[in-house]
Amino acid sequence: MDVKRRKVFISLASSFAVGWWLVSQVGQWDTIETVALGQLLIKAMGINIAAVIVGTIVITIVASLIWGKVDKDVTDERDDKIELYVMRLILVCFSIGMIVVFAMMGWQQLAANTALLSIFACMYIANLLGELLKLFWYR
């Protein structure tokens, strides 16, 4: 498996792990204080970033021990283009989600906790979609 696809798999795995951890933490999300929920979401983002970094280091070490060589990570014009398309998709998905959440806050009296979680969910889903699309385009 090449370096780019490996990175995508690590990112997907850490996203699923953090998602699972978050679900276990926010059992009674409508009764927790909004500040506490916000802190939990920030923690989840931090853990995700840390998990990606640690995962990349560990997998690179393990791969080099198994195959005895470190793969070069060449980034070329095609990768830049793919990255750009993925960023655009993430932005569009997240923006649509944000607009829907704000509209629901205005007209449907959406609770602050639900709105926070919905915005986080939009970001999470947009990120997952982007990673899956990367996987499809890197093939």
Place this chain on the structure above:
Amino acid sequence: MAKTKLDIDNNVRKLRFEQQEMTQQALADKVGVSRQTIVAIEKNRYSPSLDLAFQLAIAFQKPITEVFFMHADVPSEQYKPRIKLKSS
């Protein structure tokens, strides 16, 4: 004016084999891209930039027209330049 999709093809795979069966990785290293990009170019899934196209031509030591070509089944009047050049 409607945009015409040009049918551009390439001889990268053929030229690789003509050059002592050069591997995709060797060609990728020569032009500074990933092997996946060479695969995508060969399968016509990706059109390289002019810069990369010239680098490939240099790697094969061939003129660019021998590496990349266009299937001539589109009427020639569709290739009129958008900018009119002043005739001297």
